[in-house]
Amino acid sequence: MHIQDGVLSPVVCAATGAISLGAVSYSVHRLQQSVGDRTIPLTGMMAALVFAGQMVNFPIGAPVSGHLLGGVLAATVVGPWAGCVAMTLVLFVQWALFSDGGLFSLGTNVLHMAVIGAWGGHSVRMFVQRFFGDSRKGIVIGSVVAAWATVMAAAALFCLEFRLSWSPREIDFSKVFTLMVSFHSLIGLGEALITGVAISFVLNQRPELICRMGTPARPIEGTGRSVHPTATAITRTLAAGFVIALAIAAFLSPFASSFDDGLEAVLGKLGIENFNLTGNVPGLLEDYDKVPVPVAAWQSIAVSFAGIGGTLAVFALAWLLGKVLPAAPPQLSEAAGE
Amino acid sequence: MSDFLDRFGRGQSMCHRWPPFVKLFAAVAMILAATCAPITHGPLVGIVACVIFFAHTLARIPLRYVGRRLLFFWPTLFLMAISLPLSQAGQKGWLLFVTILVRGTLSFSTALWLVNVMPFDQLLATLRRLRVPDVLLAILSLMYRFLFVLWDELDRMRTARSARLFRKPSLWETWRSAAHLVGRLLIRALDRADRIHGAMLARSWNGRTRWIEPRREDQR
Amino acid sequence: MSESAVRVEHLSFRYPGGPDVLTDISFTIAPGEIIGLVGPSGAGKSTLLQHLNGLLPSKLPEFVGQVCIDNIPVARQTIAEVRRRVGFLFQDPDDQLFCPTVFEDVAFGPLNLGLSDDEVRQRVRDSLTSVGLADYEPRSTLRLSLGERKRVCLAGVFACQPSVLALDEPFSSLDPRARRKLIAILKQFSGSQIIATHDLDIVVDLCHQVLLLDGGQLRAAGQTRDILGNVALMERHGLEVPWRLRPK
C-alpha cells in the first residue's frame, strides 16, 4: 500500500501533502483540547499497536499474505481525530525507521491511510451504524464495511493521482484502474475481516474500550454501554456525502474514463496494445473487431465483480461476525468518559 | 528482537557526527534532486546517483545491506511502475517506467542513508527544535517506546506459540491464532495505555511535556 | 482523624462482568507506618493497591466505599492531587516505563513538578544511585533485564518524593543485593508505605503491621509477628510462616 517516492509527480505529492497537512493539523488541534487526559497515551499505544499489528501476517495463499492496515481499527478505538494522528505517526515512523514509503509521498500516504482511513472510515461506520442502531452488531458491521470501503477509496484515489502524475492525455488508465480495483477489493476483504475480528474480540473482552470520546455519551440499547453520539446533522451529511463519493469513485469512474475517450478508441487501443505486448502473430489482427470485445467485457466484469461481489462479500462477513458475537454481553452501566 | 532497526545508527563515521540539521537537509535536497531530475538528462541523473553513492561510502554503510534492502524494495516499485507500459504501448510507457524505477531507487537509497546516520532519538530532538507540536512529540515518543515493547511481546508470543506447535498448522489454524495474537495484543496494549496514563499522572503530568538533555558536558 | 495518611472505608469492588474482587475493606495507615499486604495469589492485593492511586474508580462504577489519602477523598476532581502524593509501583515494570531512555523516564516526574533543570538532574542522579544504577542514564529502557527495569521504575517513583508509597511486589525479580538495598531505602523513607508482596521474610524485617487479604476480604490485621507467626492462620490462607519466625 505504501507509495514510494518517484511514483507520483512532485506536484501531485505537494498537492496531496497540503491536503493531508490541513487534515492532520485539524486533528492535532482537536486532540490538543484533550491534553492531559488518557487520549495521549492511548493514541501513542494505538499507533504502536497498528505498527506491530502490521507485522502479523495473515497467509492467504502460498507466497501471498495480507496484513492489517489499521485506520478503521484506530478510529474505532480512539476516535477519528486521534486515529488520524496515530496513523500519521505510524506512517512517519515507518519511513523514519525502515524508509518505507518515501518522504515526499508521505503526504499522499497519510491522505490514503490516515485521513481516508480514520476520518473516512469513521464516517462510513457512523453512517452504517445508523441502520443497525447503536448495538454491538452495528459497531462490527459498520467497521467491517468501513474497512473495506476505505481500502477501495484509497485505491481509486491512487489511480486518480497516478493518472494526474503521468500525462493524462496520452495514457489509458482504465487497465490500471481495473487492476487496482480488483486487486484491492481482495486486499480490502482481508482488511475488513481482520478489523472485524479484532473489534469483536475487543467487544467481547472489554466492550468499554471502544470509542470512548470526550463528548457526552449516550447508552447503547440492550447493553447499557455507551458510545459517543452518532452524529449531528453535519456529520451525517458529511458521511452520506462520503459514501456517495465513494460509490461514484468505486463503480462509475472506470466506465466514465472509458467513455470519455469514446468506447471505440479504447477498444482499438487495447487491441493494439494487446498485440504489441504479447507479440502475437499478426494473424490475430484480422480478428481485430472481435478480440477486444472479450477484453473489454472482462474489464467491466472484473470491475463490477470487484465492486458488487466485494460489497456482497463484505456484508456477508459483517453478518457472520455479527452472529458470532455472544447474545448477552456482560452488563455494564457506565456513564462513560473520564 | 527489534534491535536490528538502528544497527548502523550508532556507528561512528563522519556523517554520523554531522549536526542533525545538516543531515536532514542533505537528505531532503538529495531526494528532491532525485525526484525532479528528468530521466532524459542522463548526466544529471548520473551526478545525483554518484552523490548518493558517495554519501553511503562516507557513512560506511555496507553495500550488501543496501543491496538487500533494495532487493525487497524493487518488487513493490516494479508492480506500480509496470502499469504504465501496460496501459500504453510504445516507447513513452517504457520511458516512464524507467523514470519511476530510477527515481524510486535513488530516493529510497537516500532515505536508507538518513535512517542509518540519524538515530531515532536524534530525529526526535531535531523535530522538537523544528517546533513540531508538543502533543505530536509526546505521542511519538510514547509510540516509539511501546513499539518495541509490543513488538518484542509479539515476537515472544509467536515463539511461545511455535514452542508448543509441534506440526505445521493448517491455514485456518494460522488465521485463528494470528487473530488471537492480534486481539490479545490489542487488549493488553489498551489496558496498558490506561495504566501508563495512571503512571504519568502519578508523576504530576498535566499534558505539557517538558524535555531536558541528560548532561550537557558528556553527551553521547 | 487527622492523623491518617491512608484511610479506606468499606471498599467493595468488582471488575465488570466478574464476581466481587474486594468486599468491604476498611483500614487506616498512620503517617510513617509501614504496612505489609499479604495474601495468596488472586486475593486482590494489586486491585486494592490500585484503588489507592485512583486507578480503577474513575473508570468503573462497580466501586462502593471511600479511599482517602492525607484526608483527601479519591474522586474525579482530586485524582491529580492524590496521584501526586502517592508513589505507585506497578507489578509489571513495562506498565510504568514510558520514555525511551532511563534518564528521561526518571526525570519525567521532577520535570513535571516544575523543578529547575539542575535540580532535575540532581534528583535523577540521586535516585538512580540509590537503586544502584548510577551509570544507566543514557541507556535505552528497552534493553534492560527485568530486574533492571524494576529498579528504574523505583527510581522514577523516588524521584518524585511522594508522601505515601504503594508498592506492588517491589522485591520480585530483584537480586539479593538490590533487595537489601531497597529494604534499607524503605526503612529510611519518612512517609507511610503499603507493600504488597509474597516475600514474608522481608515483611517480618520491614513492616510494622500486616494486612492479610484472601478472597477479597480482610481476614486479619495487626502486628507483623502476631499474624505471620500464627501457624493456623497462615495455613488457612495458603501462606507459610516465614523462616525467621519458625520455632527452632
Next chain:
Amino acid sequence: MSESAVRVEHLSFRYPGGPDVLTDISFTIAPGEIIGLVGPSGAGKSTLLQHLNGLLPSKLPEFVGQVCIDNIPVARQTIAEVRRRVGFLFQDPDDQLFCPTVFEDVAFGPLNLGLSDDEVRQRVRDSLTSVGLADYEPRSTLRLSLGERKRVCLAGVFACQPSVLALDEPFSSLDPRARRKLIAILKQFSGSQIIATHDLDIVVDLCHQVLLLDGGQLRAAGQTRDILGNVALMERHGLEVPWRLRPK
C-alpha cells in the same frame, strides 16, 4: 557423551550493538539433574536460558559456540525438535499466553502433539489441577492476577510433557502455597531441569548443582551447598547466603 541432557559449549553472545552478554559459557546437565542458575540482576540468566530453547541463535549472528539438547545441536533445522523437548517458561507470563481462554492455552500444546480429544482434556485437567487452578478452564487469560497467569503458563508447559525444563524465575509472584506445590512437582519431574531464580532458599531445597553467573561469565559451578554457603563468593557477586545455610 551420551549421558548429557543439555550441553553448552563455549557459548558467547551479545545483543546487536551492545557489549558481550555471555562470554565463553560451557556446562553440561546430566539426565534427571536439577540445576539452579543464580546471579545478580543483568547477569545474563534469561539470555542463557533462551539459548537452550533456540530463541536467540536462529535470529542473530552474534552467537558463537554450540548448544545441544539430548545430543541434538540447536540449529535452524533442528529448532522444532529442540522446542518439542524443552519446556520453556518465560520470565514474563504475558509473553507466553496467547489464547483467549485458559483451557485453550493449556490445550494448545497437547492438541498440536496430535493427541485425541479425550487425552487432551485429561492432560489439561491434570496440569491445571497440579498448579492449583482446577476450576479456571473457562476463564479469560486477560483477566487473571499475575500469579495466576504464571501458573497457567506452567500448566501449559507441563501439559506438553517435555524432557527438559528451562524455567526463568518460576517462583516469583507465586504465593507460598503455590510455591511449595511447584517445588513438589519439580522434585517429582523425571527429566532434567535448569531453573533461573533469585530465591536462593528454594535453590538449596531443590537443586543438585548450581551455576553462578555474573557479568555474562560462569563464575562458579558445583554442589549447591558448597557454592551458596561460600560467604566470600556470594558477597563478591552481589548475592546472599540463604537463611538455611547460615551458621546459627
